Amino acid sequence: MHVSSQVCVKSIGGENEDFLAYGPEDNERYFRFTTLGYNSGVIDGKVFHLEHFRGDNSSPSNPHFNHNHKLYESLKTMSVSELKDYYAKKSRFK
Numbered sequence: 022m023h024v025s026s027q028v029c030v031k032s033i034g035g036e037n038e039d040f041l042a043y044g045p046e047d048n049e050r051y052f053r054f055t056t057l058g059y060n061s062g063v064i065d066g067k068v069f070h071l072e073h074f075r076g077d078n079s080s081p082s083n084p085h086f087n088h089n090h091k092l093y094e095s096l097k098t099m100s101v102s103e104l105k106d107y108y109a110k111k112s113r114f115k
Contacts, residue, residue: 033057034107043089044093046093057101
């Protein structure tokens with residue numbers, strides 16, 4: 022399992038709330054961490070996932086699925102400075 026270095030997610034934009042329902046937000050978070058220069062690696066030991074409700078919007082059939090993938094593809098084309106600007110403007114932590 023890959024994990025990002027101990028960085029406060031808040032300091033690099035927090036969770037991207039432009040992703041609605043099910044989508045590649047986990048992939049985007051990993052992409053953002055590595056693009057912005059944070060280390061990632063493999064951990065030894067256990068990783069826990071907290072179970073949560075999965076309803077109709079927790080699958081590729083949700084109405085936001087295509088939007089979420091287009092957003093992810095768009096973010097992947099951004100340079101480091103563009104990515105930083107995007108999150109600086111979106112940040113709810115100002």
